[in-house]
Amino acid sequence: xxxxxxxxxxxxxxxxxxxxxxxxxxxxxxxxxxxxxxxxxxxxxxxxxxxxxxxxxxxxxxxxxxxxxxxxxxxxxxxxxxxxxxxxxxxxxxxxxxxxxxxxxxxxxxxxxxxxxxxxxxxxxxxxxxxxxxxxxxxxxxxxxxxxxxxxxxxxxxxxxxxxxxxxxxxxxxxxxxxxxxxxxxxxxxxxxxxxxxxxxxxxxxxxxxxxxxxxxxxxxxxxxxxxxxxxxxxxxxxxxxxxxxxxxxxxxxxxxxxxxxxxxxxxxxxxxxxxxxxxxxxxxxxxxxxxxxxxxxxxxxxxxxxxxxxxxxxxxxxxxxxxxxxxxxxxxxxxxxxxxxxxxxxxxxxxxxxxxxxxxxxxxxxxxxxxxxxxxxxxxxxxxxxxxxxxxxxxxxxxxxxxxxxxxxxxxxxxxxxxxxxxxxxxxxxxxxxxxxxxxxxxxxxxxxxxxxxxxxxxxxxxxxxxxxxxxxxxxxxxxxxxxxxxxxxxxxxxxxxxxxxxxxxxxxxxxxxxxxxxxxxxxxxxxxxxxxxxxxxxxxxxxxxxxxxxxxxxxxxxxxxxxxxxxxxxxxxxxxxxxxxxxxxxxxxxxxxxxxxxxxxxxxxxxxxxxxxxxxxxxxxxxxxxxxxxxxxxxxxxxxxxxxxxxxxx
Numbered sequence: 001x002x003x004x005x006x007x008x009x010x011x012x013x014x015x016x017x018x019x020x021x022x023x024x025x026x027x028x029x030x031x032x033x034x035x036x037x038x039x040x041x042x043x044x045x046x047x048x049x050x051x052x053x054x055x056x057x058x059x060x061x062x063x064x065x066x067x068x069x070x071x072x073x074x075x076x077x078x079x080x081x082x083x084x085x086x087x088x089x090x091x092x093x094x095x096x097x098x099x100x101x102x103x104x105x106x107x108x109x110x111x112x113x114x115x116x117x118x119x120x121x122x123x124x125x126x127x128x129x130x131x132x133x134x135x136x137x138x139x140x141x142x143x144x145x146x147x148x149x150x151x152x153x154x155x156x157x158x159x160x161x162x163x164x165x166x167x168x169x170x171x172x173x174x175x176x177x178x179x180x181x182x183x184x185x186x187x188x189x190x191x192x193x194x195x196x197x198x199x200x201x202x203x204x205x206x207x208x209x210x211x212x213x214x215x216x217x218x219x220x221x222x223x224x225x226x227x228x229x230x231x232x233x234x235x236x237x238x239x240x241x242x243x244x245x246x247x248x249x250x251x252x253x254x255x256x257x258x259x260x261x262x263x264x265x266x267x268x269x270x271x272x273x274x275x276x277x278x279x280x281x282x283x284x285x286x287x288x289x290x291x292x293x294x295x296x297x298x299x300x301x302x303x304x305x306x307x308x309x310x311x312x313x314x315x316x317x318x319x320x321x322x323x324x325x326x327x328x329x330x331x332x333x334x335x336x337x338x339x340x341x342x343x344x345x346x347x348x349x350x351x352x353x354x355x356x357x358x359x360x361x362x363x364x365x366x367x368x369x370x371x372x373x374x375x376x377x378x379x380x381x382x383x384x385x386x387x388x389x390x391x392x393x394x395x396x397x398x399x400x401x402x403x404x405x406x407x408x409x410x411x412x413x414x415x416x417x418x419x420x421x422x423x424x425x426x427x428x429x430x431x432x433x434x435x436x437x438x439x440x441x442x443x444x445x446x447x448x449x450x451x452x453x454x455x456x457x458x459x460x461x462x463x464x465x466x467x468x469x470x471x472x473x474x475x476x477x478x479x480x481x482x483x484x485x486x487x488x489x490x491x492x493x494x495x496x497x498x499x500x501x502x503x504x505x506x507x508x509x510x511x512x513x514x515x516x517x518x519x520x521x522x523x524x525x526x527x528x529x530x531x532x533x534x535x536x537x538x539x540x541x542x543x544x545x546x547x548x549x550x551x552x553x554x555x556x557x558x559x560x561x562x563x564x565x566x567x568x569x570x571x572x573x574x575x576x577x578x579x580x581x582x583x584x585x586x587x588x589x590x591x592x593x594x595x596x597x598x599x600x601x602x603x604x605x606x607x608x609x610x611x612x613x614x615x616x617x618x619x620x621x622x623x624x625x626x627x628x629x630x631x632x633x634x635x636x637x638x639x640x641x642x643x644x645x646x647x648x649x650x651x652x
Contacts, residue, residue, distance in 0.1 A: 021045045021072075021091040024154045026435055028161025029098050032139045032193025034105045034436040035081045042153075042434060044070045045091040056086040057102065066091070073434075078102050081190035099164075101137060103191030104184065105437045106542075108177035109207065109429075110444035112200030113479070113534075116527055118178060119171035123529045128170070128178075135165040137190075138181050140173045143197040147418035148426040149226055151209075155431035162193070174198060176443055176479070179535025180542075187543055195437070197428045199418070203447045204458050206424040212465035213421050216457055223421055229414055236415035243411035248327075250408050251297070255401055265299055265399075266329040266362040272301050275397035281320055281378055283371035284398060296403035300363045300374065300396045310385040311356040317383050319345035319392075320376035325366040325410070331359055339413070349383075361392065368404065419447075429466065439475035439546060440466065441538050445499050446481065446526060452498035459506050477513040477541045478503055480644060482521030482528050488628035491590050491598035497627045500645050504557070513541035516555050518626055518633045519581065519642045537641065552576070555641030561623065561648045567613035568623045568648070575608035577638025586610065587632040588645075590624045593617045596651060598624065603635075610635070622649035 023043035033039050045051050045066040053062040053074045066072040076087075083101035088094050108114055118125055140163045144156040163169040170178055174196040181194045199206075205219060210227065213219040229236055264270040278284055280300065317330065323341040327334065336347035361383070365372060374381065378393040412420065448455050463476050480503045481496055500518075507514055515537035522528045537553075544553035556572035568591065572578070580586055586603035591614045599616040601623065612623050626633045626645025635643040 020093045021051055021089050021095055023089060023095070023097075024431070025157040025161065026141070026155055026432065027087075027097060028157070030100070030139055030162040030164055031097065031141070032101045032103050032105055032162070032191050033078045034193075034438060035078055035102045035190070037078050037436040039076045039078055039436055040073055040434040041076055041087075041089070042071070042073045043089065045072055046070060049091045051089065051091045053090075054088045056088075057082070083191060101139065101191035101193070103137070103193060104188065105193040105195065105435075106177075106181065106184075107195045107197060107432070107437050107440040108174050108180070109440060110198045110442050110479075111202045111447055112198075113446070113482075113527055113531075114174055114176055114441075114443035115196075115198040115200045116175055116531065117172050118175045118531075120175070120527070121529065122175045122531045124532055128532075129167045132165050132167050132170045135182050135185055138165045138178075138185050138192045138194065139163065140165065140169060140178070141193070141195045142173060143195065143428050143432075145199050145418070146427045147206075147420075147423040149229055149414065149420075149423060150231070151426045151430040153431060155427070175531035176535045176538070177441065179532045180441055180538045181535075183536050183539035184542060187539075187549065188547060195432065195435075197432070198443075199424055199428070201419065201447055202424055202444065203419050204444060204455065204462055205421045206419050207429060207444075208422060208458070208462040209425050209430070209465050209469070210422040212461055212468075215461060216454070218454060219421050226414065226421065233415045237413070240411060240413040240415060244413075247408055247411050251402070254407060255297075265301065266332050266360065268303070268331055268358045268360045270360075272397040272399075275301070275399045277395045278373070278398040280374045280393060280396045281376050281381055282373055283323065283375055284365075284367075284373040295367055295372075296405075296407065297401040298365050298367065298372065299399050299401055300365060301398075302361045302392050302394075302396045304359050304361060304383060304390060304392065306354060306356050306359050307385075307388070308356040310388070311354055312351050313354060313385050314351050315349040315354055315383055315385050317345075317347045317349055317361065318380050319347075319363065319374055320380035321345070322363070322365060322374050323372050324368045327364040327366075329362040329364075330354075339417075344380075364401070366410065425465075430469070433466075433469040437470065437474060439477065439542065441477050441479075441542075443479040443534070445503060449481075449495050449499045452495050452502055455499055455502040456505055459502065460509050463506070463509060463512070473511055475511050475513070475542065475546045476509075477515065477538050477545075478506065479515045479517060479534055479538065480504065482517045483519070483523075483630040483633070484521050484526055485523060485629040487523055488588065488631045490600070491624075492628040494628050496629045497631075497645055497647075500626075501647065504644050504646065507557075511545070513545050513553065514644070515541065516642050516644045518631065518645055521630065523630055540641075552637065552639035552641065555639075556635060556637050556643035558625075558644065558646035558648075563620065566618055566620065567611050568620050570610045570612060570623060570625075570648075572608065572610075572643065574637055574641075578605045578608060578610065579636055579638070580605075581634040581636045581640070581642070584634070587634050588626045588628070590627065591617050591620045592622045592624075592649075593619050594621055596622070598622075622647065622651070624648070 049066045062074045081103045085100045087097040142158040181192045325339045330349045333353040381392045520530045540553040543549040554574040559571045562569040589601040589603040590598040591601040592598040601612045601614045624647040
């Protein structure tokens with residue numbers, strides 16, 4: 001069982017012993033219950049105890065009896081939107097939940113761009129905080145980041161439960177979720193409940209149940225392996241350490257085949273003058289030309305003169321952050337290994353390894369995505385003895401070692417890793433499925449961008465999985481990935497574009513919608529600060545598709561095309577009032593002939609059609625729009641909503 005749940009269970013034992021009824025953590029003061037729904041209240045009491053639940057909106061009393069393990073549940077019918085109300089639960093000692101509202105409940109899921117808090121200096125933060133008191137009927141519930149290899153019944157909640165909106169409570173909540181909710185509140189004039197269950201860097205498969213993931217062959221073997229794991233964290237840690245030793249030996253063997261042999265690289269006597277120089281802290285791709293597309297292992301070395309007074313003493317080695325995983329040596333002594341780009345590296349160098357004079361710090365970095373290297377604040381990269389410190393910031397020696405394709409896959413630590421198939425679903429979704437919601441919003445995909453083709457199956461699978469667990473096909477609205485990285489200068493093969501296509505194709509699933517944000521990303525920040533427009537565009541989907549409001553909710557969506565001699569006509573849905581956002585020529589259109597070579601195209605708006613051509617392509621067969629990491633998209637409709645990137649081909 002997850003250690004957080006063990007701690008909570010320990011706290012609840014005295015309450016059960018004293019016959020005081022308890023509720024699952026999602027049921028607290030200030031909560032919002034979905035209107036016109038059947039809510040399954042759950043909790044604990046003494047074994048075989050009569051439990052009553054009374055609701056103030058109609059005075060109804062529900063009576064149930066707890067099971068042998070003390071668990072109980074009661075189905076409660078909710079009225080139309082209104083409140084505040086109370087809910088009283090008793091097994092002889094009553095517990096009353098106050099300030100309860102009935103309204104519309106939405107689940108906010110995804111990774112860091114959904115998790116990003118209002119306090120993260122989002123655009124308009126000060127104004128948002130100042131106006132927060134207007135939204136007393138918008139209530140916030142923040143699910144804690146815990147994970148488990150098996151489904152949990154109760155959920156871990158932060159801040160003690162549901163909260164009213166004010167300057168102090170909104171700042172730690174999802175900015176996208178908050179703007180979505182307040183936009184609905186302004187339009188619907190009913191209480192809005194928002195459940196923030198998101199986690200930065202999370203993979204879509206971590207949010208999908210093990211049973212559903214078995215439908216995708218890629219995950220079947222890993223799901224089976226997880227199911228066979230021992231429950232004990234200590235036993236899982238022992239398995240990992242055994243597997244890691246085998247894997248490390250294989251890596252050592254492969255590096256040993258290289259002409260110089262890796263064993264020399266950790267030695268102070270090794271001459272690394274032929275290696276490339278890179279800055280630390282600093283991400284390697286920013287400095288090394290040959291690192292532009294390299295994923296795998298590389299080495300960083302830094303020589304240091306150890307003072308005489310330090311000899312024979314334990315030293316502290318601080319590397320700050322390493323992208324992604326590291327194995328770190330002091331001379332020939334392995335002093336530490338850490339996984340994850342955002343985990344602080346602080347290692348102890350044992351006194352037995354510390355001698356005065358020349359020494360070398362060697363770091364084998366495993367880069368599995370991103371830019372790779374030692375990063376963070378320069379003041380954190382150091383070696384110290386007590387209060388004496390030597391900075392290690394500056395130039396380090398660098399060389400590539402092995403690509404990921406030439407090495408066995410690193411074993412997973414199932415004792416500590418959270419981002420594994422079904423692990424987040426088990427703690428952050430499964431305990432919620434008895435709590436009715438109106439719908440869900442989802443902002444995720446960056447973590448799956450290297451498997452964009454797979455995402456075409458995975459995202460619809462996850463949506464259907466959640467719907468099956470709740471028991472109804474609730475609305476599900478997603479955010480398409482924003483523009484990011486270096487602005488487009490020509491035709492690109494882009495995994496980000498492929499992931500956006502996977503998100504676009506998910507709209508074939510019933511009762512879904514998408515907020516396109518290809519116009520509000522930032523080249524140098526994967527977490528763009530404009531979260532208001534993201535939440536607002538999601539809310540437009542909900543207002544139009546869920547609540548039948550007469551609003552334009554989508555920008556132009558590719559519908560089809562027609563080859564007409566030397567040009568291609570592109571047809572769109574939501575094409576009323578096609579225009580260029582900036583009034584200039586349409587950008588980001590590229591066209592190709594049978595040779596599959598793309599050229600920048602001239603695109604003209606003709607009513608609700610865009611006609612695309614190029615003098616360099618006599619017989620066009622394909623058009624792509626916005627097919628890049630950071631394309632200059634400027635096609636919008638009359639509502640100013642941007643067109644989704646698309647392609648007319650399916651070429652690999």
